[in-house]
Amino acid sequence: MDYYQHTAEDLAADDYFRAWVCAPTPETDTFWQGFLRDYPERYYQVEEARRLIVGLQELHTPNAESVIAALVWDRIEHSVNELETRSSPRLNGWLRWGGGWAAAVALVLSIAYGWDKGEQNLVDKAEKTANVVPEWIEAINSSDKIMLIQLSDGSRVELETNSRLKYPRRFQDNKREVHLEGGAFFDIEKNPKRPFLVFANGLVTRVLGTSFHIAAYQKDPDVTVAVKSGRVSVYADRRDPRQDPESKGIVLTPNQKAIFVRSEATIRKLLVEAPTLLLPPSEMAHFVFDTAPAPQVFAALEKAYGIEVVYDEEVLKNCLLTINLTDENLFQKLQVICKVLDADYKLIDGQVIIYGKGC
Numbered sequence: 001m002d003y004y005q006h007t008a009e010d011l012a013a014d015d016y017f018r019a020w021v022c023a024p025t026p027e028t029d030t031f032w033q034g035f036l037r038d039y040p041e042r043y044y045q046v047e048e049a050r051r052l053i054v055g056l057q058e059l060h061t062p063n064a065e066s067v068i069a070a071l072v073w074d075r076i077e078h079s080v081n082e083l084e085t086r087s088s089p090r091l092n093g094w095l096r097w098g099g100g101w102a103a104a105v106a107l108v109l110s111i112a113y114g115w116d117k118g119e120q121n122l123v124d125k126a127e128k129t130a131n132v133v134p135e136w137i138e139a140i141n142s143s144d145k146i147m148l149i150q151l152s153d154g155s156r157v158e159l160e161t162n163s164r165l166k167y168p169r170r171f172q173d174n175k176r177e178v179h180l181e182g183g184a185f186f187d188i189e190k191n192p193k194r195p196f197l198v199f200a201n202g203l204v205t206r207v208l209g210t211s212f213h214i215a216a217y218q219k220d221p222d223v224t225v226a227v228k229s230g231r232v233s234v235y236a237d238r239r240d241p242r243q244d245p246e247s248k249g250i251v252l253t254p255n256q257k258a259i260f261v262r263s264e265a266t267i268r269k270l271l272v273e274a275p276t277l278l279l280p281p282s283e284m285a286h287f288v289f290d291t292a293p294a295p296q297v298f299a300a301l302e303k304a305y306g307i308e309v310v311y312d313e314e315v316l317k318n319c320l321l322t323i324n325l326t327d328e329n330l331f332q333k334l335q336v337i338c339k340v341l342d343a344d345y346k347l348i349d350g351q352v353i354i355y356g357k358g359c
Helices: 008-013 015-022 026-038 040-056 062-086 089-097 099-112 122-132 281-287 294-305 330-341
Strands: 136-141 147-150 156-159 163-168 176-187 196-200 203-207 211-216 222-229 232-236 250-252 256-261 266-271 288-293 308-310 320-324 343-348 351-356
Touching: 008 015, 008 040, 015 026, 015 040, 026 040, 040 176, 136 147, 156 163, 196 211, 203 211, 203 222, 222 232, 232 256, 232 266, 250 256, 250 266, 281 294, 288 294, 294 308, 294 320, 294 330, 320 330, 330 343, 330 351
Parallel strands: 176 196, 308 351
Antiparallel strands: 136 163, 147 156, 156 176, 163 176, 176 211, 196 203, 203 232, 211 222, 222 256, 232 250, 256 266, 288 320, 343 351
16 A cells, blocks of 8 residues: 555554554564655654554543544544634634644544554543643744744744754643744753653654753754753664664764664664863863873863773873963864874874874
């Protein structure tokens, strides 16, 4: 079957898709993961359908199946026709993507396919469902300027040109999730009890409160996450009930970035192209050294840029440096230091590795 044209509601009604969500097998998982790799632009539809099924799979009362289904459908059709008659294009877009319409459709689907396993009242379950499936908004920036988006928790997003962000009108109580296609800079309000997750072309970025940039354009083979402040965890978006996907991810700190190769689902950690100083200008005097031991100079670099400098302390502990590194960027500083020490450096996994013979 050609699933490419399926909407979220179509997928939620499909037996093969529901079997994958509710009871995945190696065969179904291979198929749907392959579908997402081949058609990453359909990620929103797949994810929305999955959430509908997971959130509403217990919403059913067997004895009232046919009656309730007919009533709900009648109510949906009446409401949608009325809204479409007098709504703006923006509201019509919400009807296609919003949580209210999707929740209503999923309600009928769940009733029709007999998913009830509980004994609670149907109305009570429907009220709970309102919290499970939030109302989603999709912002699309087709202008040539940055679009500023204020999220319900106070977090801010700077959405770049030719990019789109899908986010709930209000976040759930236990987590905050958004979906990005394109590029954006995030400044996230800190909340340890509500982790913030960005889903972007197969990569998940998880933070508690920090600022970072993500580039996840459909035309690019890679997804890049660069951290400005705080710490983030990045990992491939592969749901496996047997293992936490975050356990195979990496942690990034300021001036580090991750490159996610979509075709291989692999992640590399690097330094950003232009590491920035994390120290205030008043502390820059610390980069003037007078017969200072090499470990002291390296410690100053680590503090200033938030990176790790790895070297053989026993070999370099007696090396002294008298240099002024106030005006140079990180890589110029490293070149000067290595020239004085007759050493070399490499950048490996977001770290600076110093190779020297000693003094």
